Amino acid sequence: MMNIIEVKELTKVYEGRKAVDSVSFEIKKGEAFGLLGPNGAGKTTTISMLSCLIPPTSGDAHIEGKSIIKEPIEVKKRIGVVPQDIALYPTLSARENLFFWGEMYGLSGRRLKEKVDEVLQVVGLTERSKDRINKYSGGMKRRINIAVGLLPSPKLLILDEPTVGVDPQSRTNILESLRKLNKGGLTILYTSHYMEEVEFLCDRVAVMDLGKIIAQGTQNELRLLAGKMDSLKISTIDEVQMRLVEVIKKVSETDEVKIADKAIEILTLQGRKVLPKIIELLGNNSIRIKSVEVEEPNLESLFLHLTGKELRD
Ligand SMILES: Nc1ncnc2c1ncn2[C@@H]1O[C@H](COP(=O)(O)OP(=O)(O)O)[C@@H](O)[C@H]1O
Ligand SMILES: [Mg+2]
Incomplete structure (x- = not known):
């Protein structure tokens, strides 16, 4: 199977400290890959580099062969990113917010409408889509964030701890939607500090601490490693x-x-x-x-x- 993403010795130094320290991993097409680590491990910094929001201090990563350093525009076309916070307009409805973002991604007309309907369906918010965002719970806003990430039909969806601080119903909904998307062929890079989420969703896992990957493999390989x-x-x-x-x-x-x-x-x-x-x-x-x-x-x-x-x- 082909690797959709190859990360090689990616490093980010802040004020002389290595927030991400020579991180390397690959994700195969169609995989759900988990980046598991406590707060401060370097997960957000890693995915910020992969989504071309911040430049690495050294190292590189390729997404479908495109370098995050040399070809950031090509990289951005291929990924959907779900950061912890997306700017949603509180006084607009969820649907209106999705139309706004869809236009930002270059969608229009019927294609835009179909895509908005599709992503609302995926995150289970079709029925609430006409409600204003300021009527939404934190968990529902997160689900709209995910919907935004899916609008450009990415090959790889990168999510930054999408269940932190959300209600249990949204959490279950998020994990199940992601699993369904993954079974449908979407490659997923999922970061979390919740072990059970990674166990539920991910085929392979990299365990991160203090900027370094300290173990990686399939869940079974890691269990074996645990001795x-x-x-x-x-x-x-x-x-x-x-x-x-x-x-x-x-x-x-x-x-x-x-x-x-x-x-x-x-x-x-x-x-x-x-x-x-x-x-x-x-x-x-x-x-x-x-x-x-x-x-x-x-x-x-x-x-x-x-x-x-x-x-x-
Ligand atoms: N912009 C920044 N400037 C300085 N230090 C930062 C910055 N962003 C993150 N860090 C530091 O880098 C480390 C990793 O942070 P982060 O990637 O946010 O971890 P995680 O997402 O796993 O919680 C932390 O020690 C954090 O304080
Ligand atoms: Mg983080």
Whole structure:
């Protein structure tokens, strides 16, 4: 399969700091590719370079063979970008806003009308399309943002955390619309700090932290990379004393122990073997257990494993 986008050692330096540090990845035609990382990882900076809004300090990327540095106009023709905020006119209806943007993209007449109807359908807002934008919820505005991104019929749709701060119904709608579009052949670059969204939507994932891609591959490859690490979550009724954490850390196979007042999280290579020992330790210290969860490796545990911190903020 052909690569629709090839990113090579893309770097952006701000005030001597590397916001994006030699990032490389490829996306195949028809793929949904996830860029997963916490706030400040460099996701927005990366896609701002890919959509030719800011120039890279070094490195390059090609979209259908067109360089973001040498051929930005050609690149822009091929991509639809959904930034976190698009200028929508609050006193105009959603439909009127889409007509405005469609004209900006060079559409007119019947083609424009058909396209507007089509994108409204995709984001599930046909029935509300005559309402003014200032009557819309944040989630509905985001869905209109996506509709705007689809107006130029792009080959590649790039989205910047489109579900942040939206209501659950819009979130589900957004993810399902994107999945449908992807199944229909649209290539998607999706950024998020929500692991479960990336797990739902994306074929392949690049995990980003502090400007660098720290792992990439298919979801299965990444799970394998996470080692055969299990995550144990033990909630207790009583406060867990720090002293006990030290004891738990000494339990041989335990790799990482995190602690809240009434919960212990352990990443371990052998959950099933370690669990009875931990429970015994808690019992010996008269700490009563409320619940125990054993989770198989996921992208969250991979992130914790690679960086020593949580993906969430
Ligand atoms: N215009 C800018 N000037 C200086 N620093 C910036 C600028 N834009 C982003 N940064 C910094 O670059 C890093 C990556 O930011 P960003 O790409 O927005 O991350 P993300 O989208 O993953 O949250 C952050 O440390 C951020 O503070
Ligand atoms: Mg961002």
